[in-house]
Amino acid sequence: MVEFYIKNEVTHELPSNDLPKFYSFGVPTYTNLGDQAVSLAQKKYIEREFPEYQFIEILEDDNDEGIEIVKKAIRPGDIVSFVGGGNMGSLYTDHEEARRKVFSTFVDNLTISFPQSMHFEDNEHGKAEEKLSQAAYAKNSHLFLIARDAQSYHRMQTTFKNKVLFTPDMVLYMKPVKHEVERSSALIVLRHDSEKVVKQETVDGIKNMLSDNYSVDETDTVLDTVKRITPINREKLFKQELELFAKQEIIVTDRWHAMVFSVLTGTPCLLFGNSYGKGKHAYFDWLEHINWVSYTDEDDLERIQQQVNELMQVHTHEYDIKDDFNQLRHVIQLNSNKYGL
Amino acid sequence: MVEFYIKNEVTHELPSNDLPKFYSFGVPTYTNLGDQAVSLAQKKYIEREFPEYQFIEILEDDNDEGIEIVKKAIRPGDIVSFVGGGNMGSLYTDHEEARRKVFSTFVDNLTISFPQSMHFEDNEHGKAEEKLSQAAYAKNSHLFLIARDAQSYHRMQTTFKNKVLFTPDMVLYMKPVKHEVERSSALIVLRHDSEKVVKQETVDGIKNMLSDNYSVDETDTVLDTVKRITPINREKLFKQELELFAKQEIIVTDRWHAMVFSVLTGTPCLLFGNSYGKGKHAYFDWLEHINWVSYTDEDDLERIQQQVNELMQVHTHEYDIKDDFNQLRHVIQLNSNKYGL
Numbered sequence: 001m002v003e004f005y006i007k008n009e010v011t012h013e014l015p016s017n018d019l020p021k022f023y024s025f026g027v028p029t030y031t032n033l034g035d036q037a038v039s040l041a042q043k044k045y046i047e048r049e050f051p052e053y054q055f056i057e058i059l060e061d062d063n064d065e066g067i068e069i070v071k072k073a074i075r076p077g078d079i080v081s082f083v084g085g086g087n088m089g090s091l092y093t094d095h096e097e098a099r100r101k102v103f104s105t106f107v108d109n110l111t112i113s114f115p116q117s118m119h120f121e122d123n124e125h126g127k128a129e130e131k132l133s134q135a136a137y138a139k140n141s142h143l144f145l146i147a148r149d150a151q152s153y154h155r156m157q158t159t160f161k162n163k164v165l166f167t168p169d170m171v172l173y174m175k176p177v178k179h180e181v182e183r184s185s186a187l188i189v190l191r192h193d194s195e196k197v198v199k200q201e202t203v204d205g206i207k208n209m210l211s212d213n214y215s216v217d218e219t220d221t222v223l224d225t226v227k228r229i230t231p232i233n234r235e236k237l238f239k240q241e242l243e244l245f246a247k248q249e250i251i252v253t254d255r256w257h258a259m260v261f262s263v264l265t266g267t268p269c270l271l272f273g274n275s276y277g278k279g280k281h282a283y284f285d286w287l288e289h290i291n292w293v294s295y296t297d298e299d300d301l302e303r304i305q306q307q308v309n310e311l312m313q314v315h316t317h318e319y320d321i322k323d324d325f326n327q328l329r330h331v332i333q334l335n336s337n338k339y340g341l
Numbered sequence: 342m343v344e345f346y347i348k349n350e351v352t353h354e355l356p357s358n359d360l361p362k363f364y365s366f367g368v369p370t371y372t373n374l375g376d377q378a379v380s381l382a383q384k385k386y387i388e389r390e391f392p393e394y395q396f397i398e399i400l401e402d403d404n405d406e407g408i409e410i411v412k413k414a415i416r417p418g419d420i421v422s423f424v425g426g427g428n429m430g431s432l433y434t435d436h437e438e439a440r441r442k443v444f445s446t447f448v449d450n451l452t453i454s455f456p457q458s459m460h461f462e463d464n465e466h467g468k469a470e471e472k473l474s475q476a477a478y479a480k481n482s483h484l485f486l487i488a489r490d491a492q493s494y495h496r497m498q499t500t501f502k503n504k505v506l507f508t509p510d511m512v513l514y515m516k517p518v519k520h521e522v523e524r525s526s527a528l529i530v531l532r533h534d535s536e537k538v539v540k541q542e543t544v545d546g547i548k549n550m551l552s553d554n555y556s557v558d559e560t561d562t563v564l565d566t567v568k569r570i571t572p573i574n575r576e577k578l579f580k581q582e583l584e585l586f587a588k589q590e591i592i593v594t595d596r597w598h599a600m601v602f603s604v605l606t607g608t609p610c611l612l613f614g615n616s617y618g619k620g621k622h623a624y625f626d627w628l629e630h631i632n633w634v635s636y637t638d639e640d641d642l643e644r645i646q647q648q649v650n651e652l653m654q655v656h657t658h659e660y661d662i663k664d665d666f667n668q669l670r671h672v673i674q675l676n677s678n679k680y681g682l
Contacts, residue, residue, distance in 0.1 A: 163671065288622075
C-alpha cells in the first residue's frame with residue numbers, strides 16, 4: 001500500500017482538503033545519509049519558505065503506484081517535484097527511470113527537478129540512457145531542471161531543451177548547528193562505490209599521518225546500522241550524523257555530503273574527487289569562501305599534510321548561502337502568484 | 342558631441358524609425374582587448390539572436406550625455422544594457438559609477454547587466470562603494486544582473502535584491518576560428534595592474550623553461566600600439582589578436598581573456614590566478630571540459646613544466662557553449678513576447 005508522508009506522519013490516502021499540494025517524489029529509503037539529508041532539506045525548504053503548500057512525500061519505492069494516485073487528485077496550481085542529489089544520468093538507472101516517469105506524467109503542472117549533478121557516460125549505454133531521458137523530459141514544458149554545480153548546469157543545458165536553474169545542493173539550506181562537544185578525533189569518510197577514485201595508497205598515507213596526532217576512525221555516510229530510512233526516522237539519524245561530525249578535529253573524505261556536514265558543524269574538512277567531479281565543482285561553486293573546508297586532487301602526502309595543517313588553523317565564521325536559492329524561490333513564487341495562492 | 346554606433350557606422354542622433362531598440366551602454370574606448378572583445382561579442386549576440394532590435398552602442402566616455410538623449414527617445418519594449426567584463430565592484434569606480442547611473446535611470450525598461458565578475462573590497466572603501474551600488478541598483482525592478490562565474494553569482498545574490506542570472510563571459514559566444522598559420526613560438530601574456538598576483542620569480546622560471554624549446558615573447562592584451570578603440574576599429578584589432586594567438590605553440594597567462602582567445606583559436610594555454618579569483622572560477626565553471634586549456638596555482642616549476650607538457654599533447658575538439666547563454670536568451674525572449682516584437 002502506498003505511503004504518503006505529511007508532516008511527520010504516514011498516511012495511505014491523499015488528504016481531502018483544499019490546500020494546494022507540493023508533491024515530492026523520489027524520496028529514498030536506502031541508507032545513504034547524504035541522499036536522506038537532501039530529501040529532508042527539501043521538506044524544510046518548502047515548509048519554511050512556502051507554507052501555503054501542503055508538502056507530501058512519496059517514496060521512490062512507491063513511484064509507480066504513487067503516480068497513479070496523484071494523477072487522479074492533482075489540480076492546477078499543485079507542484080510536482082523529484083528528489084535532488086547526484087544521480088541524474090546513466091550511473092543509477094533505477095533512479096533515472098523513476099525520474100523520467102514523474103516528469104513525463106505531470107506535464108501540466110510546474111515540475112521541479114531539485115538540484116542535481118548530472119553524468120551520462122560517454123559510451124553506448126550512456127548515449128542510450130540520455131536519449132530516453134531527453135524524450136521523457138521533453139514532454140514537460142513546465143519542467144525546471146536545477147543544477148547544483150556549474151559543470152552539471154552546462155551539461156543539462158546542452159542535453160535538454162528544458163529551462164535550467166542554478167542553485168546549491170539543498171542540504172546547504174540547512175541551518176548550521178553548534179554542538180557543545182569536545183573535538184577529539186579524526187574521521188576518514190570514504191565511498192565504496194563505482195565513483196571512487198582516490199588511491200588506497202593515498203588513503204593509507206593519510207591514515208598514518210593523522211594517527212600521529214589523533215585517534216583515527218574510518219566510516220562512510222552510508223549507514224549499515226539501519227536497514228531502511230523513511231521521512232519518519234530520517235531527521236534523527238541526520239542529527240546523529242552531525243553530532244558525529246562535530247566531535248572530529250578533522251574530516252578527510254571523497255563524499256560531497258561529508259563536506260556539507262562539515263560545513264554545517266564547523267568541522268575542518270579536506271575533500272577529494274570522485275569519478276566525474278561533482279564534489280570538486282560544487283566546492284568551487286559554493287564553498288570556496290568557507291575557510292574550514294578545502295578541496296584537493298593531491299597525492300603528494302607532504303602537500304596533503306600542509307593542507308590539513310592549514311585547515312586546523314582556521315577559525316569558523318558566519319556564512320549565508322540562502323540567497324543562492326533565489327532562482328528556485330522565484331519559480332515557485334511565480335506559480336503561487338499565477339494561481340493566487 | 343555624443344556618438345551612437347549602429348552597425349558599423351557612427352551617427353550623432355538616434356535613428357527616427359519604429360524599430361525597437363537595444364541600447365548598449367558602457368562601451369569602452371581604452372585599449373584592453375579583452376574588454377573590447379566583450380562589447381564586440383554583445384553586439385554579435387544581439388544582432389544574430391535578436392535581429393528584431395536595432396542595436397545601438399554608446400561609449401562609456403559619453404555616458405552622461407548619452408543617457409540624457411536616450412531618456413527622451415526610449416519607448417516601452419526597448420532594452421537597456423551595460424557592458425560586461427570584470428569590473429563590477431570597488432576596484433574600478435569610474436565604471437561602477439557609470440553603471441549605477443544607467444541602472445537607476447531607465448527603471449521602466451528591461452535592463453541587462455551583461456555577464457560580469459564582481460568584487461567589492463572588504464574594507465571601508467569597498468563597503469561604501471557597495472552601499473552606493475545597492476541603492477542605485479535597487480531603484481530598477483526590471484534589472485537583471487548576470488554573473489559570469491559562480492563566485493560572482495553568489496556575491497551578486499547576497500549583495501543585491503535584483504534577479505541574478507548565470508551565463509559565461511560574452512566572448513565565449515564568439516565562434517572558434519581556424520587559422521592556417523604555423524605555430525612557432527610561446528607567448529607570455531601578463532597583466533600589469535593591481536590584480537596581478539603571480540610572482541616575478543615564477544614568471545622568470547617559466548620564461549627560462551619555455552626558452553629551451555621556443556622563442557618566447559611577452560605581451561599583454563592591453564595594446565600600446567593604438568590610443569583609442571571604438572566599435573569601428575574594434576573587430577579588426579580583435580581579429581589581429583586572434584591571429585597572434587593562433588601562431589603560438591603555448592600561451593602562459595594571468596589574463597582571463599587570454600585564455601578565452603586561446604579557446605577560440607585552439608591554442609594550448611595555462612592560466613594563473615588574479616587577486617580575486619575571477620579567471621579561476623570562470624575556468625572551472627565553463628572551460629574545464631576544453632582539453633587545451635588549464636588552470637593552475639602552482640609555483641613549483643617542475644609541476645608547471647608537467648602541466649605545459651600535458652597541454653602540448655592534447656588534440657583540439659569540438660565544443661559548444663552557446664546553450665549556456667539560455668538564461669539571457671530567455672529574459673530577452675520574454676520581453677519580445679510581452680511587447681509583440
